[in-house]
Amino acid sequence: MALLQIAEPGLSAAPHQHRLAVGIDLGTTNSLVATVRSGHAACLPDKQGRMTLPSVVRYGSDGEIDVGQDALKAQKIDPANTISSVKRLIGRTLADIKANEETRYLPYRFGEDERIIQLHTRAGVKTPIDVSADILHALKNRAEASLGGELTGAVITVPAYFDDAQRQATKDAARLAGLNVLRLLNEPTAAAIAYGLDNRAEGTFVVYDLGGGTFDVSILSLSQGLFEVKATNGNSALGGDDFDQRLFCWLLEQNKLSQLNEQDSALLLSLARAAKEALTHDNSATIQATLSDHRHINTRITRATFQQLTQHLVAKTLAPVKQAMRDAGVAKTDITGVIMVGGATRMPHVQQAVATFFGQTPLNNLNPDEVVALGAAIQANVLAGNKNDDEWLLLDVTPLSLGLETYGGLVEKVIPRNTTIPTARAQDFTTFKDGQSAMMIHVVQGERELVSDCRSLARFTLRGIPPMMAGAARIRVTFQVDADGLLSVSACEQTTGVQAHIEVKPSYGLDDAAITQMLKDSFSNAETDVQARARAEAVVEAQSIMGAVQSALALDADLLDASEQQSIQAALIQTQSQVNEGDVQSLRDAIQALSHATDHFAAMRMNRNIQRALQGKKVNEI
Numbered sequence: 001m002a003l004l005q006i007a008e009p010g011l012s013a014a015p016h017q018h019r020l021a022v023g024i025d026l027g028t029t030n031s032l033v034a035t036v037r038s039g040h041a042a043c044l045p046d047k048q049g050r051m052t053l054p055s056v057v058r059y060g061s062d063g064e065i066d067v068g069q070d071a072l073k074a075q076k077i078d079p080a081n082t083i084s085s086v087k088r089l090i091g092r093t094l095a096d097i098k099a100n101e102e103t104r105y106l107p108y109r110f111g112e113d114e115r116i117i118q119l120h121t122r123a124g125v126k127t128p129i130d131v132s133a134d135i136l137h138a139l140k141n142r143a144e145a146s147l148g149g150e151l152t153g154a155v156i157t158v159p160a161y162f163d164d165a166q167r168q169a170t171k172d173a174a175r176l177a178g179l180n181v182l183r184l185l186n187e188p189t190a191a192a193i194a195y196g197l198d199n200r201a202e203g204t205f206v207v208y209d210l211g212g213g214t215f216d217v218s219i220l221s222l223s224q225g226l227f228e229v230k231a232t233n234g235n236s237a238l239g240g241d242d243f244d245q246r247l248f249c250w251l252l253e254q255n256k257l258s259q260l261n262e263q264d265s266a267l268l269l270s271l272a273r274a275a276k277e278a279l280t281h282d283n284s285a286t287i288q289a290t291l292s293d294h295r296h297i298n299t300r301i302t303r304a305t306f307q308q309l310t311q312h313l314v315a316k317t318l319a320p321v322k323q324a325m326r327d328a329g330v331a332k333t334d335i336t337g338v339i340m341v342g343g344a345t346r347m348p349h350v351q352q353a354v355a356t357f358f359g360q361t362p363l364n365n366l367n368p369d370e371v372v373a374l375g376a377a378i379q380a381n382v383l384a385g386n387k388n389d390d391e392w393l394l395l396d397v398t399p400l401s402l403g404l405e406t407y408g409g410l411v412e413k414v415i416p417r418n419t420t421i422p423t424a425r426a427q428d429f430t431t432f433k434d435g436q437s438a439m440m441i442h443v444v445q446g447e448r449e450l451v452s453d454c455r456s457l458a459r460f461t462l463r464g465i466p467p468m469m470a471g472a473a474r475i476r477v478t479f480q481v482d483a484d485g486l487l488s489v490s491a492c493e494q495t496t497g498v499q500a501h502i503e504v505k506p507s508y509g510l511d512d513a514a515i516t517q518m519l520k521d522s523f524s525n526a527e528t529d530v531q532a533r534a535r536a537e538a539v540v541e542a543q544s545i546m547g548a549v550q551s552a553l554a555l556d557a558d559l560l561d562a563s564e565q566q567s568i569q570a571a572l573i574q575t576q577s578q579v580n581e582g583d584v585q586s587l588r589d590a591i592q593a594l595s596h597a598t599d600h601f602a603a604m605r606m607n608r609n610i611q612r613a614l615q616g617k618k619v620n621e622i
């Protein structure tokens with residue numbers, strides 16, 4: 001069984017030559033790097049033997065950059081120059097960040113420009129790509145020191161719901177860090193590789209991934225060695241950080257604290273996280289701190305209270321689970337196993353809620369922090385050409401439909417949502433007007449029928465279409481989504497071979513809340529959308545018929561007497577007024593009336609054209 005692309009061109013390893021390839025889990029809270037050695041995947045530790053690298057970067061006063069534990073420690077005293085959870089910012093705009101409850105109160109000095117994110121640090125302006133590159137660079141150094149050589153490439157994991165902008169930004173960060181990206185891989189898919197290879201199971205699996213900052217759920221189908229992601233869903237603004245935040249707020253209430261300075265906030269937040277982690281094993285935890293104004297905090301919390309405070313966050317994960325199951329067309333009884341991924345799934349009430357929901361104990365025999373990196377390492381090993389047989393076929397899906405704007409502001413879906421990727425689909429379109437020499441291609445994403453309700457991804461123009469009658473040109477538009485989920489669209493006029501092409505790199509991203517909202521809207525507006533589509537189609541038809549009648553009148557009005565001309569003009573006016581403001585039915589009636597009013601005219605024009613064609617010809621020539 002082959003992986004999608006077993007080896008990238010030129011990367012097949014010579015016999016006995018092992019290429020150094022790693023899998024990187026670039027996490028919101030922690031990152032890891034893993035590799036396959038002697039056929040076994042393992043995470044690579046730092047010099048102190050620690051596997052996880054906190055995804056925290058500190059820009060120091062003397063120009064040095066700390067990544068990981070040292071930066072995490074400094075966060076308490078230097079929050080503005082210490083960037084954490086940068087994954088929440090990558091591929092986003094400042095406007096997105098401000099609109100999001102989870103990110104709007106971050107203690108950073110943001111630049112003014114709403115369209116990008118600029119973090120003002122003492123080392124100058126840093127973008128989320130720069131910060132992510134610093135984390136990746138630290139992991140690259142760790143791997144090269146540990147493996148004793150230069151890396152051939154890396155597979156980097158991203159949440160299943162990352163859109164094009166977020167994926168592209170992650171790739172850019174990797175390049176900036178000097179890494180050759182073999183592939184971006186969805187995190188739950190990586191986890192499934194790790195479990196699939198270990199357990200060789202068949203059936204339908206759910207990957208429940210609650211990390212530090214994101215929640216992803218995927219429905220996977222495994223059969224006869226074939227691994228397919230059936231559906232994905234999630235919430236990119238929900239994770240272990242939210243549990244910390246809730247506990248932090250409770251701590252403020254308990255101690256009647258408001259208005260904390262940045263330093264005290266960061267201190268209490270990190271103590272809240274430590275207490276949360278302790279409550280996984282212990283029945284109670286005590287949070288002790290001295291604030292900058294010398295106030296002492298000494299608050300005890302029990303596991304039961306913590307679970308009560310955060311039960312709503314656990315419950316919030318179940319809605320995307322249900323939606324993914326609906327999308328995949330599976331019921332709870334179809335689920336063979338549930339794979340737990342992400343450090344936050346260690347919390348007993350998360351395990352309990354998942355077990356109760358599915359009526360079975362989730363699979364958690366692999367370390368939930370490491371499983372994604374291990375799966376990525378296994379795939380990197382294959383892509384680097386170190387492994388030739390017995391690989392898994394791995395498929396991901398598109399989260400939202402991709403389509404084109406057609407005449408009348410309608411969306412023609414080319415790749416429906418939950419299509420397995422990589423994929424390529426082509427559809428033929430034609431021109432609307434006689435002699436039309438250019439065509440604007442507008443690429444949109446979403447489930448709704450009208451362009452105005454979907455998200456615009458890109459526009460480009462196909463020029464040089466030879467002059468033809470409306471409807472005669474054949475323009476083939478091809479959508480291609482590669483294995484990293486990046487979209488490229490090309491258009492080609494079939495008779496001349498004229499081509500245009502665009503790679504879609506949207507300047508800002510969609511977060512999961514937006515995707516969920518778009519899906520919800522498409523369900524709740526299904527009825528109105530059908531009507532809007534029917535009306536838009538009727539408008540296009542009316543405009544096309546009116547255009548044809550007007551050009552016929554310009555050529556052959558002399559065939560009509562005054563009263564016939566009047567009734568056609570009246571029908572034209574009536575149709576135009578229904579185009580402007582009529583409902584679907586009255587518009588259809590007007591089209592029918594116009595067609596009826598021109599029946600006789602059409603017959604006379606046909607006679608005239610036949611006579612012209614026959615004029616001066618002998619019978620035997622005809």
Ligand code: AMP
Pocket residue numbers: 027028029030031210211212213239240241273276277278280341342343344345346347368369
């Ligand atoms: P990840 O993004 O997968 O590295 O997950 C990190 C999240 O897991 C953070 O919110 C951690 O606080 C959380 N986490 C790690 N260990 C534990 C634990 N023992 N109990 C509860 N949460 C944990």
